[in-house]
Amino acid sequence: MALLLKNAHVIDPQNDIDEVTDVLVRDGLVVAVGTDIELPEKLLVKDCTGKYLIPGMVDVHVHFRDPGQEYKEDVLTGMRAAAHGGFTGVVPMANTRPVIDTGAMIEYLLEKAAWEPGRTRIYPLGACTKGLAGKELAEMGDMVAAGAVAFSDDGHGIQDGGMMRQVLDYAKMFDAPVLSHCQMEDIVGAGVVNEGVASTRLGLTGWPAAGEETQIARDIELARLTGCHVHIQHLTTARAVDMVARAKAEGVPVTCEVTPHHLFLNEDDIKADSYSTNLKMNPPLRTKEDNIALQEALIDGRIDMVATDHAPHAAHEKALEFNHAPFGTTGLETALGLLLTHLVLPGKMSWQRLVEVTSIAPRELIGVEQVELVEGSTADYTIIDPELAWTVEEDDFYSRSKNSAFLGQELTGRATDVFVDGYASMEDGVVTF
């Protein structure tokens, strides 16, 4: 059965497409794009009038807590949350229990996903060091053989510079990028909020930006030394952006991502009358000035992509007092709405740039085939209603956890339909699997 996506506003900067047209899909591939397509007899038609159709979004930074903490999220609930947020593929981090640090663990993840057309793609990632302990190399070759596309010790920065150098030397042999969560633990200490006005006002231990920036500086130099692609995860400060931009200009193989919460929230949002733990992040929310700098850098290309750092936690864990609650916010189901509401719809960021930061750059990072709107390309698509107004509410989430930093916010625009390999993973706002 062929599928005709009719009257969609198609955006594909790779092929300079920005027009209302039709897309014909069969057997997981694009058969034709245009308004004078010859149509087969057996045809399913989906009217996309008023909607945008873009290459499916990929999130290179999610936590699915599976195995070990499935009460927060498991692979299936995570995949459903991804589909609901408009994503066709995700890269789950390795900080599960046990850690994903062997080929067998990569296989576990792929088997648990039980992938078939119409389900969110899992692009597996392995730990850099055994047990994320930062002491000994993980089974990197074994994991590549099992399907790993990248490496990361996310949750921790690798504290030992010599260890990090060894990780990069090995990853380079497999032509795999290393995704780096940059925090010097001896500088960050027991910090829980940005060090400065927020830590003073709230009476909480400060987490200085220098803890992040010093490790970014180290990893840039190690990327220069080894030639391995280092991708800086969730950077949060204007200074960090400058450092990465300077390194890129010098030809160092470095890229970076920013999260929606670091783009659109800052330390002033943590109120002394509530101490909302949904705003407790690693790294912490920084300043209003950083928000503005990060948004500008995302728009002008100094920041390569958006990643959510989707970090589900159970209600009883986030109910602890601020010092004891775990770090993180969910993000898969709010990212697109936030980018549309705050950047695209007000005209600050183009639709083309939205596609670059949510679809093209993430696929380029992990080295998987690009999705295009041309004949022969894989049919992984996100279809967006730019006018749909909605409120971020716990009941709306497919994720098993509800700890969103954006609860109560009113947003405009969201994904209504998602196709993976030509089959729907979400139809009219309802996830199909």
Ligand SMILES: [Zn+2]
């Ligand atoms: Zn992290």
